[in-house]
Amino acid sequence: MTTEPTTPDKAPSEEIERPIRRPEVLSTCDEIVGACRVLGSDRATLGLVPTMGALHAGHLSLVDAAQAECDHTVVTVFVNPTQFGPKEDFSAYPRDLDADLVALGQHGVTLVFAPSTEEIYPEGFATYVENDGVASEWEGACRPGHFRGVTTVVAKLLNLVMPKVAYFGQKDYQQSLVIRRMVADLNMHPEIRVCPIVRESDGLALSSRNVYLSAEERLRALALSQSLRLAEQLVDDGEGDTAVIERRMRQLIESVGGVALEYIALADPYTLKSVSEIAGPTVAALAARVGSTRLIDNTILSGTLSDLEFS
Amino acid sequence: MTTEPTTPDKAPSEEIERPIRRPEVLSTCDEIVGACRVLGSDRATLGLVPTMGALHAGHLSLVDAAQAECDHTVVTVFVNPTQFGPKEDFSAYPRDLDADLVALGQHGVTLVFAPSTEEIYPEGFATYVENDGVASEWEGACRPGHFRGVTTVVAKLLNLVMPKVAYFGQKDYQQSLVIRRMVADLNMHPEIRVCPIVRESDGLALSSRNVYLSAEERLRALALSQSLRLAEQLVDDGEGDTAVIERRMRQLIESVGGVALEYIALADPYTLKSVSEIAGPTVAALAARVGSTRLIDNTILSGTLSDLEFS
Numbered sequence: 001m002t003t004e005p006t007t008p009d010k011a012p013s014e015e016i017e018r019p020i021r022r023p024e025v026l027s028t029c030d031e032i033v034g035a036c037r038v039l040g041s042d043r044a045t046l047g048l049v050p051t052m053g054a055l056h057a058g059h060l061s062l063v064d065a066a067q068a069e070c071d072h073t074v075v076t077v078f079v080n081p082t083q084f085g086p087k088e089d090f091s092a093y094p095r096d097l098d099a100d101l102v103a104l105g106q107h108g109v110t111l112v113f114a115p116s117t118e119e120i121y122p123e124g125f126a127t128y129v130e131n132d133g134v135a136s137e138w139e140g141a142c143r144p145g146h147f148r149g150v151t152t153v154v155a156k157l158l159n160l161v162m163p164k165v166a167y168f169g170q171k172d173y174q175q176s177l178v179i180r181r182m183v184a185d186l187n188m189h190p191e192i193r194v195c196p197i198v199r200e201s202d203g204l205a206l207s208s209r210n211v212y213l214s215a216e217e218r219l220r221a222l223a224l225s226q227s228l229r230l231a232e233q234l235v236d237d238g239e240g241d242t243a244v245i246e247r248r249m250r251q252l253i254e255s256v257g258g259v260a261l262e263y264i265a266l267a268d269p270y271t272l273k274s275v276s277e278i279a280g281p282t283v284a285a286l287a288a289r290v291g292s293t294r295l296i297d298n299t300i301l302s303g304t305l306s307d308l309e310f311s
Numbered sequence: 312m313t314t315e316p317t318t319p320d321k322a323p324s325e326e327i328e329r330p331i332r333r334p335e336v337l338s339t340c341d342e343i344v345g346a347c348r349v350l351g352s353d354r355a356t357l358g359l360v361p362t363m364g365a366l367h368a369g370h371l372s373l374v375d376a377a378q379a380e381c382d383h384t385v386v387t388v389f390v391n392p393t394q395f396g397p398k399e400d401f402s403a404y405p406r407d408l409d410a411d412l413v414a415l416g417q418h419g420v421t422l423v424f425a426p427s428t429e430e431i432y433p434e435g436f437a438t439y440v441e442n443d444g445v446a447s448e449w450e451g452a453c454r455p456g457h458f459r460g461v462t463t464v465v466a467k468l469l470n471l472v473m474p475k476v477a478y479f480g481q482k483d484y485q486q487s488l489v490i491r492r493m494v495a496d497l498n499m500h501p502e503i504r505v506c507p508i509v510r511e512s513d514g515l516a517l518s519s520r521n522v523y524l525s526a527e528e529r530l531r532a533l534a535l536s537q538s539l540r541l542a543e544q545l546v547d548d549g550e551g552d553t554a555v556i557e558r559r560m561r562q563l564i565e566s567v568g569g570v571a572l573e574y575i576a577l578a579d580p581y582t583l584k585s586v587s588e589i590a591g592p593t594v595a596a597l598a599a600r601v602g603s604t605r606l607i608d609n610t611i612l613s614g615t616l617s618d619l620e621f622s
Contacts, residue, residue, distance in 0.1 A: 029498055126444030127462065127496035133437030151438070152497075159498040185438035186463075187340055187470040 020105040023075070023112040025097075029120075029160055032113045036074060036161050039111065044071040048163035048190070050154060053077040053114075054094040054208035055103050058198040062167040063107045065195050074161050075104055076113040078120060082128075083149030094208055113160070120156065129155045129186070135178045137272040139296070142262050142287060150175055151182050158183075158190050165191045169198075170305055171205055173283060173298045174272065180310045194305060197297075199225065205297045212293040221290045223256040228299040231266070231284045235301045240278045242266040245301075253288070262287040262294070269300065269308050281307050331416040334386070334423040336408075340431075340471055343424045347385060347472050350422065355382040359474035359501070361465060364388040364425075365405040365519035366414050369509040373478040374418045376506050385472050386415055387424040389431060393439075394460030405519055424471070431467065440466045440497070446489045448583040450607070453573050453598060461486055462493050469494075469501050476502045480509075481616055482516050484594060484609045485583065491621045505616060508608075510536065516608045523604040527569075532601045534567040539610040542577070542595045546612045551589045553577040556612075564599070573598040573605070580611065580619050592618050 026032045040046050047066030051059050055077075066073040077100055084090035097114060104112060128148050134140075135147035158166060168176045176194040183192055198206045203225035204218070213221055227249040234245050246264055253259050264286040267274050275282055281303030287296045300307070337343045351357050358377030362370050366388075377384040388411055395401035408425060415423060439459050445451075446458035469477060479487045487505040494503055509517045514536035515529070524532055538560040545556050557575055564570050575597040578585050586593055592614030598607045611618070 033498075124444070124492075125496050126446075127440060127442050127493045129438060129440050129497070131437050132439065133435070135437075156496075156498045159500070181435075182438045185436050185467075186440070187344075187467045189470070 020102065021110065022101055022105050023109045025101065025112045025114050027113075027115050027119065029115065032074075032115075032160050035111060036163075039072045039074075040162065045164040046070055046161060047073045048157065048161045048166040049073060049075045050157050050166065050168075051075060051077055051100075052079045052093065052208065053097060053100050054211075055100045056198075056206045056208060056210075058169050058171060058206040060103060060107055061198050062169060062195050063104065063109060065193060066165065066167050067108055069193075070163070070165060072111065073109050074111050074113060074163065075109050076115075076157050076161075078113075078115055078153070078157075080120070080149055080153045081117055082121070082152060083146050085143055085145060088143070089209075089212075092212075094211055113157075120153065128152045129182060131178050131181055131185075134174065134181060134272050137174065137267075138263055138265060138285060139174050139287065147175070147178050151178060154179055155182065155186070155188070158188055163190050165193055167193050167195060170194050170298070171197045171207065171296070173269075173285060177270070177272070177310075184310075192310075196305060197299075203229065205295075207295060209293055209295065213290060217258070217291045217293065220256055220258045221293075221295055223253045223259050224286060224288060224295060224297045226256075227252045227264075227286065228284055228297060231301055232299060235278055242274070242276055242278060242282070245278075245284075249284075249286070258290065260289040262289065266301070270310075278302050331413065332421065333412055333416050334420050336412065336423045336425050338424075338426050338430065340426065343385075343426075343471050346422060347474075350383045350385075351473065356475040357381055357472060358384045359468065359472045359477040360384060360386045361468050361477065361479075362386060362388055362411075363390045363404065363519065364408060364411050365522075366411045367509075367517045367519060367521075369480050369482060369517040371414060371418055372509050373480060373506050374415065374420060376504060377476065377478050378419055380504075381474070381476060383422065384420050385422050385424060385474065386420050387426075387468050387472075389424075389426055389464070389468075391431070391460055391464045392428055393432070393463060394457050396454055396456060399454070400520075400523075403523075405522055424468075431464065439463045440493060442489050442492055442496075445485065445492060445583050448485065448578075449574055449576060449596060450485050450598065458486070458489050462489060465490055466493065466497070466499070469499055474501050476504055478504050478506060481505050481609070482508045482518065482607070484580075484596060488581070488583070488621075495621075503621075507616060508610075514540065516606075518606060520604055520606065524601060528602045528604065531567055531569045532604075532606055534564045534570050535597060535599060535606055535608045537567075538563045538575075538597065539595055539608060542612055543610060546589055553585070553587055553589065553593070556589075556595075560595075560597070569601065571600040573600065577612070581621075589613050 047070030049062045049066050079093050129151040130148040140147050180192050231245050266284050269281050269283040282301040284301050285298035358381030360373045360377050390404050440462040441459040451458050491503050542556050577595050580592050580594040593612040595612050596609035
């Protein structure tokens with residue numbers, strides 16, 4: 001009887017689910033500092049992937065990059081209230097820690113920091129990190145106080161984990177620039193890596209906020225990435241006048257309809273100041289509302305992210 | 312002949328000057344990071360004493376505290392422009408690095424960081440650390456932007472040196488509170504020690520700015536410490552009404568004349584909010600101009616600095 005073949009509804013042995021180890025979840029600052037000290041002893045390297053949860057393949061590409069480069073990966077899951085404006089979607093922001101932990105376990109992550117708001121901002125908290133340069137443009141102009149919240153929480157997470165490398169997505173290009181500036185300006189030690197945007201097969205940049213989109217809005221939202229592809233195509237075809245490129249992008253977006261542009265910019269990738277012609281790597285970025293959902297996207301024209309050198 | 316006594320103008324051998332080792336002076340961020348990494352290997356502890364130079368016995372008491380507690384002491388000498396207002400004494404602030412190095416050598420310091428302004432604030436610098444709580448009171452109200460400059464440069468120096476302990480003087484009581492708050496809020500690792508005020512024998516708190524005072528102004532300046540001594544005496548005698556204590560302090564200062572009070576406060580030592588009665592340790596602090604020189608001083612009423620517990 002023991003030699004009988006397995007029944008059809010039982011998976012062959014090589015496909016029997018390997019037990020996915022659920023990551024250890026710590027919730028206090030003292031715990032994560034202690035755990036990271038232990039992990040980092042004997043010169044082991046730590047990679048940090050700071051997230052607000054609601055993980056998608058974009059986040060997981062950062063995790064994979066950290067796993068490939070560092071001895072241990074620490075993922076933080078914290079929906080940071082200080083980077084949301086008073087009328088923004090802090091309360092509605094998608095949260096699903098259980099699903100996040102399953103995904104992180106599948107990607108081999110063993111340590112997650114998921115603190116409460118009170119743990120990160122205890123009573124009496126009063127110190128903020130802010131950038132009064134590139135943070136004033138684009139997202140900073142549309143979302144006053146947003147980057148102050150970002151730099152403050154990232155400074156805290158970097159200090160708690162003390163990673164060798166921290167990973168951010170190019171999707172938030174301006175954020176990555178503000179964080180690089182912070183680390184350099186404040187003489188912090190981690191290296192900052194910026195990883196490419198992960199897109200759906202139809203071009204939509206992955207975002208935790210995509211779940212807000214209705215089926216019809218999701219179709220309209222493709223205008224964002226399509227306008228960036230158009231800009232790339234125009235540059236490939238030799239167009240160097242950014243006013244022409246921007247006009248064509250706007251025309252494409254307006255032709256789709258139902259997409260309310262907040263800004264569209266072709267700019268120096270270090271200063272975010274607008275440029276009038278494509279004379280080297282140039283960042284094209286835009287933000288728009290589709291229905292009530294605010295989306296952002298960007299691309300590097302006349303180059304790639306890896307062409308950019310940051311101090 | 313070799314048994315002859317030494318001539319009177321030759322010092323006895325035990326008083327022959329020991330060669331004072333001049334500290335090594337580093338001026339770039341990369342150099343100090345590298346040197347501190349070497350010093351801190353093998354779990355050796357580093358103490359940091361951040362100064363603006365023009366060292367006096369107050370600074371040197373911080374050095375001695377660091378030397379007693381840590382394996383190595385790093386002293387930074389940097390007149391930080393971002394903590395001076397546009398009409399303040401940044402240009403006139405006393406600078407004498409050679410004399411500072413002699414004093415530090417005499418106190419056994421072997422490593423000094425004395426960077427240029429451009430090294431600390433290179434082109435494109437745009438990230439600041441700021442406190443919007445206790446930094447808004449007292450000095451923050453009189454000197455807009457002052458504490459933003461202090462927290463920013465101290466964050467940088469802490470990150471560069473990565474000390475186990477950093478030492479500050481109680482003379483700048485509010486500053487020490489703002490820095491403790493920053494370290495706690497941003498999850499920085501150094502411990503912060505606050506050391507007692509060092510005074511001249513007549514009570515004047517040591518300050519690098521005392522050199523600005525004429526002989527007559529210096530006499531008038533004694534009103535500051537005398538008013539604090541009066542407050543201590545009143546509390547010792549059982550006076551608990553802060554309005555009474557403050558009035559008596561003002562009367563003493565006005566009776567001396569030539570001292571222009573900027574503020575005088577009796578406050579909670581953690582929040583710096585004014586208190587109406589002495590119900591526990593209370594900070595009495597004041598700022599005044601004597602001639603064109605701005606002086607500050609403080610004391611802890613109904614307790615001492617060591618009675619205060621900071622997270």
